[in-house]
Amino acid sequence: MKVTGSGQILGAAIDGLDLSRPLADDELDALIGALGRYGVLRFPRQRLDARQLADFSARFGKLEINVANAYQEPGIPEVMTLSNIVENGRPIGLADAGQGWHTDMSYSRTIAFANVLYGIEIPMRGGKALGGTEFASMHAAYEDLPEEMKRDLEDMTILHDFEKFWESMREKGSKRPPLTEAQRKTKPPVSHPVFLAHPITGLKVLYANPGYPVRINELPPKESEKMLAYLFEHQLRPKYRYAFHWTPGDVLMWEDIGTIHNAIADYGQHEHRLIKRCQVMADRFFGDA
Ligand code: SIN
Numbered sequence: 001m002k003v004t005g006s007g008q009i010l011g012a013a014i015d016g017l018d019l020s021r022p023l024a025d026d027e028l029d030a031l032i033g034a035l036g037r038y039g040v041l042r043f044p045r046q047r048l049d050a051r052q053l054a055d056f057s058a059r060f061g062k063l064e065i066n067v068a069n070a071y072q073e074p075g076i077p078e079v080m081t082l083s084n085i086v087e088n089g090r091p092i093g094l095a096d097a098g099q100g101w102h103t104d105m106s107y108s109r110t111i112a113f114a115n116v117l118y119g120i121e122i123p124m125r126g127g128k129a130l131g132g133t134e135f136a137s138m139h140a141a142y143e144d145l146p147e148e149m150k151r152d153l154e155d156m157t158i159l160h161d162f163e164k165f166w167e168s169m170r171e172k173g174s175k176r177p178p179l180t181e182a183q184r185k186t187k188p189p190v191s192h193p194v195f196l197a198h199p200i201t202g203l204k205v206l207y208a209n210p211g212y213p214v215r216i217n218e219l220p221p222k223e224s225e226k227m228l229a230y231l232f233e234h235q236l237r238p239k240y241r242y243a244f245h246w247t248p249g250d251v252l253m254w255e256d257i258g259t260i261h262n263a264i265a266d267y268g269q270h271e272h273r274l275i276k277r278c279q280v281m282a283d284r285f286f287g288d289a
Pocket of ligand 1: 277
């Protein structure tokens with residue numbers, strides 16, 4: 001297997017691995033190391049069915065069955081379809097998943113370690129791929145914070161709420177229905193430290209994202225609001241960012257602790273995007289809460 005860094009703040013291509021085959025232990029270790037170093041990995045020219053995607057993803061940790069509880073692969077609920085395609089008047093996937101900066105499952109007691117996405121149809125216009133996925137490095141964002149802020153926030157925690165992102169999508173016109181009581185109960189708001197020691201690199205990262213955090217628990221409401229606004233702006237500075245442009249057949253894997261991401265909504269209803277996704281929990285590092 002050959003690892004080629006993108007030369008940017010995040011991103012590498014992994015050649016010479018067929019992800020439809022079982023992954024050897026040394027390959028798994030090498031990929032975890034590469035995730036620590038590059039954050040986002042592209043595996044080009046893959047051909048996977050849903051079972052193979054789930055089997056590859058499950059080598060990295062427990063797979064989440066998404067609380068959205070829809071668009072699951074028959075018999076494999078851990079594989080979710082993200083798509084704007086409508087067949088016979090019915091959407092085949094969640095159309096606007098991830099359209100807004102966030103990191104997956106910061107709203108969960110056991111946080112996410114990684115996302116694994118398989119690109120099947122990618123919208124094109126004028127020879128250019130649309131519907132890219134962009135990332136920002138939270139190692140770099142932490143590093144650049146003022147020393148005094150690092151000290152002040154060191155022992156503080158952020159409350160993350162799944163409903164914040166869900167409702168913000170509805171306010172932007174998403175057709176997703178309001179969360180049910182059962183969904184709310186499955187994922188009640190949870191707190192995590194503002195800074196985490198990254199389980200692969202051992203370095204500190206800023207564990208905040210504009211999607212789910214609603215307040216810093218240890219600050220009065222007004223100060224919390226101001227500080228979160230500062231952190232959200234800071235973590236999206238262009239110098240921390242990396243944009244990925246899809247080719248059909250790509251598997252894109254990223255680690256969710258040291259990066260945040262955004263699905264770019266720059267394509268129309270009739271420009272089809274079809275992605276299959278697994279979400280991998282960080283139980284291998286933090287146990288299973
Ligand atoms: C996600 O947030 O998991 C989806 C990202 C994408 O579809 O590009």
